[in-house]
Amino acid sequence: MPEIDNLHDNFFRKVLAEDANAETFLKVVLPEDLQNRLDFAALAFDPTSYVSAEYKSSFSDMVIKCRTKGDEQPVDIYFLLEHKSYPDKGIFLQLLRYMHLMWQKDEEEKKTQRMIVPVVFYHGKGAWQFPTQFIEQFPVTEEWKRYALNFTYILFDTNVWDWQAESNRPLRENVYLLSAMLLMKAAFNKDLELIRQVFHLWHQMGFVKEKERIVFLMVYIMETQETPIIQLEKMLEETKLQGEEAMPTIAQRLRDEGKEQGILLGEQQGIEKGMEKGYLLARQDVLIMLLSTRFQLSENEKQFIHEVNEIDKLTTALKLFVTAQTKEDVLVSLKTAVQ
Numbered sequence: 001m002p003e004i005d006n007l008h009d010n011f012f013r014k015v016l017a018e019d020a021n022a023e024t025f026l027k028v029v030l031p032e033d034l035q036n037r038l039d040f041a042a043l044a045f046d047p048t049s050y051v052s053a054e055y056k057s058s059f060s061d062m063v064i065k066c067r068t069k070g071d072e073q074p075v076d077i078y079f080l081l082e083h084k085s086y087p088d089k090g091i092f093l094q095l096l097r098y099m100h101l102m103w104q105k106d107e108e109e110k111k112t113q114r115m116i117v118p119v120v121f122y123h124g125k126g127a128w129q130f131p132t133q134f135i136e137q138f139p140v141t142e143e144w145k146r147y148a149l150n151f152t153y154i155l156f157d158t159n160v161w162d163w164q165a166e167s168n169r170p171l172r173e174n175v176y177l178l179s180a181m182l183l184m185k186a187a188f189n190k191d192l193e194l195i196r197q198v199f200h201l202w203h204q205m206g207f208v209k210e211k212e213r214i215v216f217l218m219v220y221i222m223e224t225q226e227t228p229i230i231q232l233e234k235m236l237e238e239t240k241l242q243g244e245e246a247m248p249t250i251a252q253r254l255r256d257e258g259k260e261q262g263i264l265l266g267e268q269q270g271i272e273k274g275m276e277k278g279y280l281l282a283r284q285d286v287l288i289m290l291l292s293t294r295f296q297l298s299e300n301e302k303q304f305i306h307e308v309n310e311i312d313k314l315t316t317a318l319k320l321f322v323t324a325q326t327k328e329d330v331l332v333s334l335k336t337a338v339q
Contacts, residue, residue, distance in 0.1 A: 012083040015180040039069035084122045118153035125188040158185035187224040283314040295327040
């Protein structure tokens with residue numbers, strides 16, 4: 001998997017990497033006539049990356065394979081998923097590049113060219129303004145269009161997505177995926193009301209028992225919303241989540257540190273300094289909590305994290321956690337911080 005320093009992309013890939021989430025996502029995004037033609041029991045991920053070396057630092061790809069049903073000879077359908085957090089007029093060339101590399105691989109392996117359906121998930125600020133058909137880029141008459149290359153991608157734009165519509169019924173049974181998609185919808189619009197609705201959803205659906213996933217989603221909220229953690233805790237209290245065992249009491253640590261420093265220094269600067277220290281400690285605590293939910297941390301490793309006093313390093317480590325396969329993938333990013 002290419003290492004792409006993009007929180008949103010890593011978050012998107014991590015959530016959809018689960019079979020159940022990928023299936024639900026396709027059932028929501030694809031037109032009904034395509035959904036009815038698919039055998040979701042045959043869903044699988046294509047482990048091959050089709051991003052050439054010069055683009056690995058900028059792009060990623062995610063390919064899900066499924067099979068048609070009801071035909072005498074079922075056909076494999078490959079869904080090329082591309083995530084966008086900003087409007088990109090180069091989307092057609094990017095998708096075309098991916099598809100070409102996939103077909104080239106088929107040619108090299110002497111296989112029948114696969115059927116590829118491009119899907120673009122967009123959650124940036126403002127609606128997506130570009131056409132979904134390749135041919136629409138060219139200001140020519142219909143006579144010329146008959147001879148031009150053309151393909152269409154399926155666009156899922158969270159800006160125009162009504163998550164409470166009847167068509168999203170499959171999502172209501174998958175709170176994790178629904179929460180992730182709503183948080184991505186809120187990421188660039190700074191929609192605190194939507195986050196509050198997500199917290200209500202967790203409480204109503206009993207999702208708070210999913211400790212690892214709750215913490216994972218909370219980290220994404222903290223990284224994408226310019227909202228004081230104390231305000232987030234207030235929202236948790238309003239939605240009756242603060243008392244749940246699964247919720248970290250980060251804001252309390254921030255308040256305690258700020259109060260202590262303010263008393264010692266007797267001025268606003270002391271409170272601000274204390275809050276900064278509390279923020280550092282909170283990051284350390286969250287990283288330890290996250291790693292402990294997936295991997296077994298030794299006391300020495302926990303102490304190592306507590307010795308990291310650079311917020312940027314801790315932030316990078318939190319982002320790496322999203323796609324980390326081992327705890328070493330995360331810990332190695334902190335080593336230069338404590339030399």
